[in-house]
Amino acid sequence: MSQPPSRIKLPGRFLRVGEQVPVDVYAKNGFLLLKKGHYVLTPEQRERLMDVAHGDVEEVAVRLERERLDRAAQREREAAASNPKNPLVEAGFMAGRLEAVLLHGLAVPGLAGRLEDMAEELIQLTQRFRDGMLASLFLLPVKSHSFRVATLLALLGRRQGMEPARLKSLVGAGLSMNVAISQLMNQLATQRQSMSLPQQEEMVAHPVLGSAILREAGVTDEHWHLLVQTHHEQDDGQGYPAGLHADEIHPDARLLGLVDLLCEQFYSDAALLPSQVMASLFRGELGLFPPALVSLLIKEMGIYPPGSFVRLASQEIAVVTHSGEKANQPRVAALRKVDGPPYADVLLRDSRQPAYRVVEPVAAATAAVKPAYLTRLWTSRLG
Known part of the structure; x- marks a missing residue:
């Protein structure tokens, strides 16, 4: 004979006037008084x-x-609202994770899933914090070239209105294109002599080998593989590993290759100003690329991209924080007088006013401040 169900006195908050009862309500003897979902109608009934x-x-x-979990989730939401995400901080953490994942390759458990999760996370960050993520390209002291490439690809895909699955493939390829040469790239970063013949052979093979590593890891997205395999092909047939020509190269692979090259220019030893790199791209000095892709990049980066530095008519050095309505009128924060020490705090300036118009781009070194000093300029409570 089965035991009768155990009963417990109901907390008062389970019985509120005008609200549904969350459980069946019984008398102590087991008589059903009120069915779950019915209402307590009056104070007297309560x-x-x-x-x-x-x-x-x-x-x-x-x-x-369930109530306990709901309260915990609410506390987390309130904590997130009072301590909003900072895109530069989030980007720095992700870049570090990516570096570790690529360095260990197939030794990383669930490599494919981790890369897919990072692609999703990066796409979400660029959708929420467009200007902050652009700024991260120039201000974050991270080693990960692949992370910068993937970040810019996510921003460009957003501008194009790219279909989500295609965008994820593109960003995933940007994150993982160098999975086969992570150790080699670390060596080259400190190597003064030219690449040896074995290093050159490893470099030429890395698109195909990288795809093989990803396939072994469980990446089944064929567009992702195609982009990794062909991101060094060039329209004139001088690329590698297959020497494909323009019509044989997927536009997304050309975009990946262009962004790869552009980020190299931004961070080379003889680094030019971002505006100078973009001017070289426009003049065709960085190679032959489809005009539509060049135009896409110039529109996204602008004349003065967030995270770059400028001199104002007020003879102040400022950092660009956000794009403005006009390309030559970005939102800026003054950091110091040209001939003076850094300000105790940044001073927001309206570059639409003649007194604070942007005169010219300048090198980051002229700001004389550490990037960490600037990070909070992109903190958002709005998401």
Whole structure:
């Protein structure tokens, strides 16, 4: 013979006037008083129920646990609202994770899933913090070239209105295109002599080998593989590993290759100003690329991209924080007088005013401040 279900006195918050009861309400003797989902209609009814209302122990426990989880989730939301995400901080953390993942390759458990998750996370960050993520390209002291490439690809895909699955493939390829040469790239970063013949052979093979590593890791997205395999092909047939020509190269692979080259220019030893790199791209000095891709990049980066530095008519050095309505009128924060020490705090300036118009781009070194000093300029409470 089965045991009757155990009952427990109901908490008062389970019985509120005008609200549905969250569990079946019983008298102590087991008589059903009110079915779950029915309403407590009057204060008098509530008072009568308060004296006698019981509920099934297990059902009440489940409800209490759900309330506990809801309260915890609410506290997390409130904490996130009071401590908003900073895109530069988030980007720095992700760049470090990516560097570790690529360095260990197939030794990383669940490599494919981790790369897919990073691609999704990066796409979300660029959708929420467009200007902050652009700024991260120039201000973050991270080693990960692949992360910068993938960040810019995510921003460009957003501008194009790219279909989500295609964008994820593109960003994933940007993150993982160098998975086969992570150790080699670390060596080249400190190597003064030219690449040796074995290093050159490893470099030429890395698109195909990288795709093979990703396939072994569980990446099944064929567009992702195609982009990794062909991101060094060139329209004139002088690329590698297959020497494909223009019509044989997918436009996304050309975009990946262009962004790869552009980020190299931004961070080379003889680094030019971002505006100078973009001017070289426009003049065709960085190679032959489809005009539509060049135009796309120039529109996204602008004349003065967020994270770059400028001199104002007020003879102040400022950092660009956000793009403006006009390309030559970005939002800026003054950091110091040209011939003076850094300000104790940044001073927001309106570059639309003649007194604070942008005169010219300048090198980051002229700002004489550490990037960490600037990070908070992109903190957002709005998401």
